[in-house]
Amino acid sequence: EAQVTQNPRYLITVTGKKLTVTCSQNMNHEYMSWYRQDPGLGLRQIYYSMNVEVTDKGDVPEGYKVSRKEKRNFPLILESPSPNQTSLYFCASSTQQGGGHTEAFFGQGTRLTVV
């Protein structure tokens, strides 16, 4: 089954304690991205990757890091989480073949609370 898998689904952590949210896709997609979803703001892109070892900032990259060492994995790293990073996070992937009109596949989401 084609899917994007995020872990964990729920996470409560304390300010300053480094954490990683994993994302893996089994569709051999080139493009992967991370979003945060906040009420009234829709989805905002944090980082994206167009292929292995190619990553770039989205609209709200501050406080986050990513890596793309393998095509299937795209972890999101919060080196020193702060309460304003409390949010619902989504990983998504899509193929770039055929142009920019391919749809994205989303993970189930990770609800992060930073206290």
Place this chain on the structure above:
Amino acid sequence: AQSVAQPEDQVNVAEGNPLTVKCTYSVSGNPYLFWYVQYPNRGLQFLLKYITGDNLVKGSYGFEAEFNKSQTSFHLKKPSALVSDSALYFCAVRGRMDSNYQLIWGAGTKLIIKP
């Protein structure tokens, strides 16, 4: 700047009645347009997209959307609403000339279908 507007935070419809969820966009050049749905505690799911051709696009679960270039709109419609259609709906746009494949998202519209 590119943007997507979903002017209604919430839309209430009686079961069996037609529904419309509005979306307008601003993007350089011709757009690719998408609708996604998010059910509670789930990731986003692709509903339909406009690439080119017929302005009326049909998608999953009986939904359709009409692309109107002059009004820069892409409203989501369904002839007869079901209670199970209650969810959060997002409109997204991507410019055809965008080399980074970034999707621009609306803030979302909560659709409530009452029995």
